[in-house]
Amino acid sequence: MPEADLALIRDAAVEAGQIALGFWRGAYRRWDKDAGAGPVTEADLAVNARLETLLRPARPDYGWLSEESPDDAARLSARRVFVIDPIDGTRAFIDGHEGFAVCIAVVEAGRPVAGVVHLPARGQTYAASADGPATRDGRPIRPAAGRLPGATVLTAKSALAPEHWRGGQVPAVQREFRPSLAWRLCLVAEGRFDAALSVRPAWDWDIAAASLIAERAGCAATDRSGGTFRFNGVMPQSAGLVVANPALHAELLAGLADPAAPPQLRAVT
16 A cells, blocks of 8 residues: 555656646745745645645545645544645745755654655655655665764754754754755755754654655654654644764764753644
């Protein structure tokens, strides 16, 4: 079943990506979500709608969790759930940059069993199932073997503030950034960068597919405290993330300070 699901969501991501490209660098409506939740566009909603027409009839018993759909508590009792980000990296999309992705995962018992991250403007598709290799465009990928000091880390500048590190000792890393969180994990999975780090809460739809891809490539992928990701909970967020080869992952975890307080999470309504 994971391989059948992977084929389904890979095809859906590529098709929906064409919807996104039809809007990209064109004229379309955009606005800000409530409560400072970031921008959204006509394209996000159109991609989401197309994914619904492709996926829900194909797996009518699967639940649905998408950034651009009203949440439905019925997903909590479903055996498997689609976890969707129609456009991860909406700001990049609005700015006309290539770094946005269509993200789809199938989650069972809290863990992803199939995941796809498709970058339409770059023509790249990362994919993995729970019992298969991680690939980019069909070719297996592996992480780099970087260690501290000097590892290349995809992260926000704020994550390297002293308050996030034990004793204020920020590790000696080379910081880079990419707009799509899912893409960051995939870039680590294929060895383009050594690690991805976030000290902020991460939504399920941003990381469910990409975390599976990273794990199947050979990365350790956990929350910022080293806990296993569990998706499709009542609160669909994780407490940050650390993704890297196992040795570097351990080094980064050892240096991170314990979070001062739990993240503010969105409850199902």
